[in-house]
Amino acid sequence: MAKKGIIKIRTCPECGQKQLGIVTEDGKFLPLYPGMYVEILEEERTHKKETYTTSTSTLKAWLxxxxxxxxxxxxxxxxxxxxxxxxxxxxxxxxxxxKKLQGLVEKESFPDLAVVLDKYFHSPHLAAGNSAEITLNLIRDIDEIRKPIELMERWLNSRSEESFSALLEPFSKNELTDKTPPDEELIKELSSLTLEDFFESLKGGEA
Incomplete structure (x- = not known):
């Protein structure tokens, strides 16, 4: 049966040498060797990022x-x-x-998703499965993705200054200087996010 995946270079666990291969949809690494037959199914593929199509009048943003x-x-x-x-x-x-994270996952096709997960968390194997499975696996296995949920849950349960300050990291209250966007604008901002936008926000850098 044909295997699909993305090309990746890894360090061989046995000899320590760099090794070129393919990471398949189930996360397995298949090394490539001279003389192997490879079929390129498409030279270039464009992937349109989708956004929510639900009318914004029926939605609201929360944080x-x-x-x-x-x-x-x-x-x-x-x-x-x-x-x-x-x-x-x-x-x-x-x-x-x-639901938000699953929506971001669903905007990506397999090769794109595996590349993004490899770029940010060195975890292309987590791109395997349907969107619900991938989402739960990301939350379970990657601390940085799980952390926003845990911090917000802690604040919602305690409403303490300490838990609120933890939400802000690496910022402080004095750095919350943006003008609060109207709700409709905030909905559009969140609806147009990509998975990479979200991952960048976890790193604390400029989005």
Whole structure:
């Protein structure tokens, strides 16, 4: 059966030499050797990033008001929920965050997703499975992705200054200087995110 995957260079665990191969959809590394037959199915592929098509009038963005004043924090913590719903506890935030992450995963096809996961977390094997499985595996296996949920849950449960300060890292309250965007603009900002935008926000850099 034909195997599909992305080309990657790794260090051979046996000899320590650099090795060229293909990481398959199930995360296995298949080394390439001179004389092997390789078929290129397409020379160039463009992948259009999709955005939510639901009318923004039926949606609203949620995150603590102070966090709306920093774009990196908006991208990191912001979630979109239906009008009439609200984030009232840790459980409801977790559900909304998982939905957000799954939506970002679904914007990527397999090769793109594996490349992005390799770039940020050296974990291309986590691109295997359907979008729901991938999302749960990312949260389970990658601390940086799980951390926003845990920090927000801690704050929602305690509402303490200490837990709020932890949400801001690496920023401080004095650095929350952006003008709070209107809700419709915030929805558009969150709806147009890519997975790389989200991963960049986890690193704390400019989004």
């Amino acid at each position: 603590p008001e102070e966090l709306k004043k920093n774009k990196v924090l908006r991208i990191r913590y912001g979630v979109i929920i239906k009008e009439g719903e609200d984030i009232v506890d840790a459980s409801s935030y977790r559900k909304a965050f998982i």
